[in-house]
Amino acid sequence: MTVATKARALLSEARVQIRFATDQLVAATVAGDHDVYEVRWDSFSARWECSCPELRGRCSHVEAVKQVTCSAGRVAR
Numbered sequence: 001m002t003v004a005t006k007a008r009a010l011l012s013e014a015r016v017q018i019r020f021a022t023d024q025l026v027a028a029t030v031a032g033d034h035d036v037y038e039v040r041w042d043s044f045s046a047r048w049e050c051s052c053p054e055l056r057g058r059c060s061h062v063e064a065v066k067q068v069t070c071s072a073g074r075v076a077r
């Protein structure tokens with residue numbers, strides 16, 4: 001399963017909770033298979049981070065949050 005496919009599954013199963021989303025900061029929690037992970041992005045570092053053990057910024061949790069927050073056209077990365 002690719003990261004994008006897994007991200008869509010997380011979204012369709014309503015496992016993604018956006019806590020905060022502005023053009024300065026995005027904070028969300030994602031209920032993964034084994035644990036609940038914190039995903040965040042801020043305009044200072046301009047980088048996506050996730051608390052899961054996968055490689056930073058390449059996991060399905062970040063991808064899922066990106067898909068819903070970037071669709072608003074605010075966060076481009």
Ligand SMILES: [Zn+2]
Binds near residue numbers: 051054059
């Ligand atoms: Zn993750």
